Structure formats: structure tokens, C-alpha cells
Amino acid sequence: MSDGTATCIDIILAIILPPLGVFFKFGCGVEFWICLILTFFGYLPGIIYAVWAITKEPAGA
Numbered sequence: 001m002s003d004g005t006a007t008c009i010d011i012i013l014a015i016i017l018p019p020l021g022v023f024f025k026f027g028c029g030v031e032f033w034i035c036l037i038l039t040f041f042g043y044l045p046g047i048i049y050a051v052w053a054i055t056k057e058p059a060g061a
Helices: 003-016 018-026 030-041 043-055
Strands: none
Touching: 003 018, 003 043, 018 030, 018 043, 030 043
């Protein structure tokens, strides 16, 4: 599967269940826990953070 397809699938998962999309991209790291907490506080903040985290450029790029 190409990187673009994987990112698209991660974004779709992030809209349906935000922590799941972040988990598939980053594992059980800080990004996942931030997304989980934001989703508990409100579904929309979780979606916004998940899409941002998935689409942001890596620090080294």
C-alpha cells in the first residue's frame, strides 16, 4: 500500500474514531494519548487533533 493510500485510510479512521487513526500512525505514543483525552472532552477536538497529527510533516523533513 502506498504512503498516500495509508494516510487517506488513517484520516478516514480518524474521522470515525479519532484515537484509532492516530494509533495506526504513531502507535501507543504521546500523540495517541493526547487524542484520546481530547476525544473524551469532545468528539470534535479529537477529530481536529487526529487529522492534524496524521497530516503534519515529520520534524526531520
